[in-house]
Amino acid sequence: MAVQVEIEGPRTPAGFADTLRAAVDGEVRFDAGSLAAYSCDSSNYRQIPLGVVVPRSVSAAVAAIRVCRQADVPVLSRGGGTSLAGQSTNAAVVIDWTKYCNQVISVDASARTCVVEPGIALDDLNRALAKDKLMFGPKPSTHQSCTIGGMVGNNSCGASAQAYGKTVDNVRRLNVLTYDGTRMWVGPTTDSELDEIAAGNDRRAELYRGMRELRDRHLAAIRTGYPKIPRRVSGYNLDSLLPENGFNVAKALVGSEGTLITVLQAELELVRVPAYQTMVVLGFPNLEEAGRAVKRILPHKPWQLEGLDEVLINLEHSEHTVDTAIERLPSGRAWLTVQFAGDTFDEADQAAHQLMDDLHGSDATVSYLDDPGREQQLIELREAGLGATAHPAAQHENWEGWEDSAVHPNDLGDYLHDLRDLLNRFGYDESETSLYGHFGQGCVHTRIPFELRTADGISHYREFVQEAAQLVTTKYGGSLSGEHGDGQSRGELLTTMFGPELVGAFGELKALFDPGNRMNPGKIVDPNPLDSHLRLGTEFAHRPFPTEFAYPKDDGKFSKAAMRCVGIGKCRQSSSASGEVMCPSYLVTREEEHSPRGRSRLLFEMVRGEVIPDGWRSKEVRDALDLCLACKGCKVDCPVGVDVATYKAEFMSHHYRHRLRPMAHYSMGWLPVAALLASRAPKLVNAVTQAPLAARVLKRAGGIAPERQIPRFAEQTMTDWWKDRTPKSGKRVVLWPDTFTNYFHPAIGRSAVAVLESAGYEVALPERPVCCGLTWISTGQLGIAKRVLRRTIGVLRDEIRAGVPIVGLEPSCGAVFRSDAAELLPDDEDIRRLSRQFVTFAELLRDWEPPQLDVHALVQTHCHEHAVLTSDAEADLMKRAGIGREQLDSGCCGLAGNFGFERGHYDVSIAAGERVLLPRVRAADASSVIVADGFSCRTQIEQATDRRAVHLAELLATGLQEE
Known part of the structure; x- marks a missing residue:
């Protein structure tokens, strides 16, 4: 790559970048290209980082945070960058763990535990564990690129949480670092251990005393204020500090989104890879009936239980993404995929047939699968939901904002009905807005055609999420987030869910761990308004970009093509998925800027013209595209069809014109x-x-x-x-x-x-x-x-x-x-x-x-x-x-x-x-x-x-x- 001009302006102290370089064994970047590549995650939000550090070791990351502390500069610890609520975008120094700090430190197969560094991707970890027939249980749809550090930060779940629970349920201990430099292993704490730790005179003792005092002050609210549902991800896990829960500090810190600590290592509990799976696919006349059927299915203890609606199927069919799987669905307008697992085929097969026997005579249409290939196709159909719903053909882009609300599974059918009514009342077209998700745990995914460029549209968006928050929490006792956390999308709505006392307790915990608000500020506690720092917003404007290609899927606009990436990060997997090509340059360099996502971010910033103001003449964009092989792998392998080969040809055509x-x-x-x-x-x-x-x-x-x-x-x-x-x-x-x-x-x-x-x-x-x-x-x-x-x-x-x-x-x-x-x-x-x-x-x-x-x-x-x-x-x-x-x-x-x-x-x-x-x-x-x-x-x-x-x-x- 060519040398890039560094940006070290009024947001950081003079000489800060040089100080970081001198102290950190790693790559320290303050150039415009790096700032652009890390400006967004998978959410609606955009914040330009102060700089980027790619540490070569955990100790190098500790040194980077020490330099930031000395300069009073905020820090964002970032994994795969796939967060859907704005957790991994901030005006801070970004610590990117993924390139080097991605190792399995140890595995104890007999105890079913392992210790890993935070930058390891979930699929990479499970490949390393496969020889012992073990795996980490939770599996988000971004499993190719999401990291364990990010999963701990967001308390990630996925379809397999039906069997294995959330990340918090699978973490044994954490090695953490506070902004002030305190480094410690945390986990469950007996009463005697708590007394011993709290009696000390160091910062660790201060933290443990503070957590115990906070818990005791708000004991009643903590015991009664958390919804009793399987998918509550919103808020800090203060309930993990209750005496009956073993004062588990590790679990209390899971889901804190980098606002309290930085995870340096994680000790995880593992599960056996199921030897056999079978699947029953059920068709229903409408989504509400599918939701109401869940409570009848749960006693059969499915391994996974996912819901799909007709809107999602139509969107995926229009893109020809998973046509074979779609053709094999039983008749209906909504579907449940119910998967069973067992140590023997007979065990899984028997469970599936017991469910079918139980549903005999119901309105459900039934298809039984015992072919792993066909089952995988249906799993991929469900996992393709985010890509399919982001860019409905010839329609408005869809956005997160009410992406993963959750209720008790027994209430799911009624909630789906009321949520659809709310969407209709706000004018969000049923043909564009799919409702699908982890129905066995009452978690509903959706992307909605919010208008995020105009003041009226943004106001409408705010009004919708406020009413939706009242619906899910007040009427159904549910959670704002059942999977992707609070970040900025839901931070200011937490009072609606938890009430002022618990939200005040969240603030006390934040002040205890991070009194200067330097750890990922503006998320969860004292959050940025949900309609600020938008990727688009009322200030989004760009000059026309005449093009050579027609961009038929993007209304003929290069500016829209540059926004096609939604940040899923599938292009950042560390090895090619079976039958895929994307992305050879990232696979070699492991650089964000050399992934289709990173290149898309730079092109988007070029269109905006702020961080990258030179348009087609930009050297930063040229350098990022230089190592694109134009293989076109992303054109088909990317869930939203990002086509960097075409973008590269277009860019070079203009960049070198008359030169x-x-x-x-x-x-x-x-x-x-x-x-x-x-x-x-x-x-x-x-x-x-x-x-x-x-x-x-x-x-x-x-x-x-x-x-x-x-x-x-x-x-x-x-x-x-x-x-x-x-x-x-x-x-x-x-x-x-x-x-x-x-x-x-x-x-x-x-x-x-x-x-x-x-x-x-x-x-x-x-x-x-x-x-x-x-x-x-x-x-x-x-x-x-x-x-x-x-x-x-x-x-x-x-x-x-x-x-x-x-x-x-x-x-x-x-x-x-x-x-x-x-x-x-x-x-x-x-x-x-x-x-x-x-x-x-x-x-x-x-x-x-x-x-x-x-x-x-x-x-x-x-x-x-x-x-x-x-x-x-x-x-x-x-x-x-x-x-x-x-x-x-x-x-x-x-x-x-x-x-x-x-x-x-x-x-x-x-x-x-x-x-x-x-x-x-x-x-x-x-x-x-x-x-x-x-x-x-x-x-x-x-x-x-x-x-x-x-x-x-x-x-x-x-x-x-x-x-």
Whole structure:
């Protein structure tokens, strides 16, 4: 990354950043890019941090807080940054634990406990525990990226809390640090231990005496003032200090959202991973009936019990996110998914059938699942709720604000009815506002189309949440928050729920631990107003941003695309989820700015123009986008469809307009032209590019990484070979001669022709040179890309209008025609037609009976194929050919077109490949075939291993030769 100008202004003492750097073993950042990346969490709120510290150890974090204390600067301890109530955004020094302080310190499998650092993500912890068949019980839907420190801070829950309770129920002890520097282990305390500690003269003794005195002063209110429901997350856990609860200081501090202490280590209680699960899916005529059925189901002791409504299903269906799972739902307009677990299959199966027997004769429709794959699809359907409800297609954005209220499960049906009535009375459209959630514990999730840009809309929002707070607490004795905490969204509503005495007691606890209000100020106690510090607000304004792409899902506005990210943080998982690509650069660097979320934050701040005032000329945004591989993984893997590859191309188009570009943009952006010229004398060109001294000069001049080899040009192009052939008769198709196949790997084209003709097709090639414009798009030269596409359409117009299929071999070029081209030229009807009749090689051969090949194939799917084209047809074709297909779960190969060739990107490119792909290829048996349809993937494999990968067309063509 380039050096960035630091911002150290009137909000921090002079020299504060330098003092931090001198004292802290870690990364200390006060540049505009870092401040922008950490300005928001998953909530409605935005506060620009003072600076960011990424400590390399727990002791380094302690040192950072010491420096902040000496300068009287506030501190925010941040985990995954996925908080939905504003807990993890503040005008403070942000301590980001996730990059380094993410280790499992110890595991005691026999006692079912472990000790961990706060920055470890839940999924990473559970992967480490899997060998002992243990796990941490609570599992929020953000389990890929939420951290244990954040879960302790927010008292997180998730669907599995039905069986295992909230985080507070699974914490044994905490190693904590107060702002004044007191460090101590806390947990349950016997009366004698409490007396001994309180008799001391140190700060620890003062804290314990203060907590005991506070408890005793408010004993009656504490005993009677907390709702007796399974999902109460709001407020401080003063009830954990009651004598009957063992004066458990650790549990009292869980859910305090970083306002009292910083968690340095956590000792957790673990549970056994259930060996078997079954699921019963119940359909109901409406959501209220589903809610009322919960109390009949709970005696069966389900492992998970989730609720879904028709609005959520329609929203997810419109995005095609989980269509297979949706199609398998039983009839109804609302559903409950009831999961059972057991040590044996019979145990789980019997529980499911007992429930179905009990419901026999009821109005519920029933579907029984004992297939883990189908069960997982339905779990993913529920977990996709936040993404699906955030951006309803062609509708107003939806926001948190009343996201996770909770009541007793017996009251759920009536509460859902009253909440829907309240939403309707305030004009929040039923078609946009889904109600779903953890129904077995009475917790209801929703995102609501609040208008947060106008004074009237914000006033309406405030009035709604105030009435909703009265509804859930006064009428139903419920909780403002059943999962995501108070933060700023609900802090000022706590008096409605707890009354003035308990809220006053919260303030006393805050004053005891943090008398100067330096720990995450403005949350829970003395909270910022719920309608202040809004991400949008009445001051949100931006100048127009004319664009090259059309942004059809964002009303044609780049500013709206920059707001698409809702902060879920799925892009920040430490390893690719099964079958996903997102996000290779974050997986290598573990930097917030190198995640789609971080890049989205910078683009949003660029649109706002305050922290990043330079618009398209911003160096901070350029640097954050520099390591984006343009793999398009986020386009499909992100729950809300953030598309950083497109944003990057758009940004570069404007950033370099009328300016000199990096040399790599010329050498690789204009590759189709260079390849055409090279094809006139390929032997001579190869002799120059492969000569060490000449290659070194060429790479330096072209901005190419010195570690890379320049690929050889073919001595005969595919199009030259084609001129001497007589096409066979059959159904006409046009084979697309992409730059990579035509000039570098024409054998793939020859193989494809042989296969297509064997399948009965008459193959044609365009009569003149054509190009999809990919290399110009990936380097942000969008004006040229449009001209290239228009020229190509002119060459293919007759074929397009005749409906002739255009067959592609290179996935990245296919992705241009399926997606990018139509967004660059949205008004061109021929482009629109082409996007619909462009097919991949495997898609065209869906009905062909291929030759049988007794081989094992290790398959690397190209990122663009994953994101835009899908690899289903290829998998099916290989299966029909008898090929033993092993799909590598490796994500991006790391080369990613021009990215891995550009100077400065080699280390990241190789590190991405070394995660999974390259080691697996090196370890593959010599008899295994490596299949990679993408030129980038094949090149990365060839240059980093001693193996050569082939295109599927080449592999199938060998079968034709054997017939």
